[in-house]
Amino acid sequence: MEANRIGRRTVLRTAGALAAATAVTGCGTLMGNSESRASGGGKKRLVVSNSGGTYNDALTKAIYEPFTKETGITVTTVNYQSAQIIAQVKQGRPQVDLMDNSLLIFQKMVGQECLEPIDHDRLKSIKGAGIAEHNLPEYAVGKNVWASLMAYRTDSLKRAPKSWADFWNTDAFSGSRSLQSAEVDLPELEFALLADGVPLDKLYPLDVDRAFKAMSRIRGDVKKFWNTGALPAVLLGRKEVVATSLWGGRADELIKQGQPVAYQWNGARRMTNGWGIPKGADNTDAAYKLIDFSLRPEVQAAFAKLFPHGPVVPAATKLLSEDVLATLPTSPQNLKTGFDADVAWWEKNRDAVTKRWQEWADA
Secondary structure, three states: OHHHHOOOOOOOOOHHHHOOOOOEOOOOOOHHHHHHHHHOOOOOEEEEEOOOHHHHHHHHHHHHHHHHHHHOOEEEEEOOOHHHHHHHHHOOOOOOOEEEEEHHHHHHHHHOOOEOOOOHHHOHHHOOOOOOHHHOOOOOEEEEEEEEEEEEEOOOOOOOOOOHHHHHOOOOOOOOEEEEOOOOOOOOHHHHHHHOOOOHHHOOOOOHHHHHHHHHHHHHHEEEEEOOOOHHHHHHHOOOOOEEEEEOOHHHHHHHOOOOEEEEEEEEEEEEEEEEOEOOOOOHHHHHHHHHHHOOHHHHHHHHHHOOOEEOOHHHHOOOOHHHHOOOOOOHHHHOOOEEOOHHHHHHHHHHHHHHHHHHHHO
């Protein structure tokens, strides 16, 4: 789940814009670099874990490099799964100072007592910034938002589907569908409930029985429950399906290629990536400085221009063009039509829902 959420979610809007990225990236352990870390007194070098790829490139250009220029603190990035960091924390030897991951993953880590609580008073950028409360939990700080939404072929449908109810209506909107498998991320039970008439503000707690009944109604028209982030765009591009759920940004790639594809934000499921500090991290001062820096409106906007994840700071949207805002889940218009996934509910129920999904899929 966490490995795909960012790095393979989409491509950058302008590939050449990040050619100058210079932050050191890698994987595995930093034990061999202990001397260089100590040489700065543990204060001038910050080790950050993120999912790598084009996401890391965008972070480097928009956040890490400007941060280093302003503070003199260099940022080294690694690509650790949360399980690795959890193991390090339990051994009393966390090898990263700061984590970039989803709030859902951080919710899991809180349950295992592997995160430091965040002192929000140390973050000047959040004071009066209007960041949504759910993006400021006790043990993490949200920083950018992505979404799952509906895309469709304009040449295969006589009219555009405007809701998940339309997606489920295969009589009026005929053609094969694709939906996300639980193998790759959270199953899309919310979309099934919206199709069944549940209002956006009444989704949680999810009525799992009702959701699976709705999923069963469309199952015969689902050509593929996709299990990689790239697959739904491939299916749509090859005209194997006329409509699919996908991660925000994937449809933009097809549109840029000249494909007759469009997408809509009604009923989009939003999730937030943010910062978390592993328990026992030895450079928390620098970590707080980077968190604070990343939440400045101009920094949030700079990242959104490179990677189609929405800012959590509302003021950042005022610095973006209408063309960019149209691709972001947290633009003022798109915020009205989507919903935020309840990470507390999913953390509590995910294993049971996944088990039921597997049984349902195999039946």
